[in-house]
């Protein structure tokens with residue numbers, strides 16, 4: 001079989017069928033990407049997009065290419081993936097309920113485990129309603145496209161996650177973008193909209209590329225002034241921000257003002273799944289109206305049972321939160337001392353983005369890190385803001401002080417080797 005990603009000569013599908021009419025090649029638009037990937041694979045570096053975790057030793061260590069590697073590029077912020085209570089809950093549910101539900105939440109796919117998980121979310125957030133989706137991506141897709149319909153407006157930050165953009169595109173509402181984290185620009189755009197139109201402003205607590213935090217108190221106040229509902233995606237803040245770990249909206253003191261909070265189980269919770277919580281009295285109608293909730297299979301019972309156990313522990317995990325903040329501040333300060341340019345002035349979250357000068361040095365430095373046993377995420381346009389190239393570090397509450405020092409040593413050696421630092 002021809003691997004078109006390994007060879008630049010893409011095979012046209014109609015080349016394989018001799019008498020087929022010559023219609024436009026649907027894959028032609030990917031030729032640039034294929035050529036770029038081919039060029040990368042020719043340079044003898046490890047493939048940053050082809051990493052395989054051959055064995056996972058703990059939330060912070062895995063075997064990659066036969067070598068023990070420190071993980072600094074997972075979203076396992078609170079290190080729950082090997083928590084004994086979480087594992088036991090999953091094993092129990094697997095035995096009691098089987099491997100999957102084989103159906104939608106609104107038909108045969110709601111088990112006792114799904115209800116218990118939604119109860120845990122309601123308790124964790126102290127909110128009236130919780131709805132579990134199969135992923136966080138689907139939670140945004142479903143909530144945004146279902147809430148905002150024809151004649152309504154969705155107002156989003158320019159640096160929003162792909163699932164927020166896709167939620168807008170799936171729906172029929174008008175999309176309005178404001179400059180990243182710019183309260184004045186948000187307010188200006190809200191002011192221009194018809195006062196009586198339905199408006200949903202979608203914000204994120206922590207933005208995942210640079211790890212910067214939204215000024216939620218000011219933004220939510222602006223939304224209130226213009227009668228807009230607010231949805232805050234706390235994917236990268238849940239578990240870590242606020243006294244109870246609810247997210248930036250808790251820390252900013254706007255728990256009573258935000259209408260919907262979206263989150264994911266694939267980060268601090270340590271499994272997979274998504275959710276939305278709310279106090280809106282009509283919230284439960286969404287279970288019947290929201291297509292990405294209705295027209296897909298529900299999560300396996302073992303997954304929601306692990307999520308429930310994890311969420312119940314995260315509420316009281318203040319010691320872990322304190323250690324994660326310590327790790328984040330030490331890594332931010334240490335990288336700065338080494339001479340790296342970082343995405344934020346101070347450590348704002350568990351994500352620290354190392355800004356790279358260009359694609360070649362990004363790949364070379366990523367490679368120098370992995371060769372020394374350190375895995376970070378490589379991020380590049382179009383996922384990144386303003387065409388930047390990043391080495392994105394995300395810390396875990398289970399990283400020890402010694403691991404953080406090791407990480408800094410490796411960053412020092414790698415950056416000097418590739419000339420990114422002096």
Ligand SMILES: Cc1ncc(COP(=O)(O)O)c(C=O)c1O
Pocket residue numbers: 135136137138140161163204208233235236264265266272273274
């Ligand atoms: C801000 C944000 N929202 C939603 C998601 C989607 O979450 P999930 O992995 O559960 O689909 C992500 C994933 O990276 C994210 O960063």
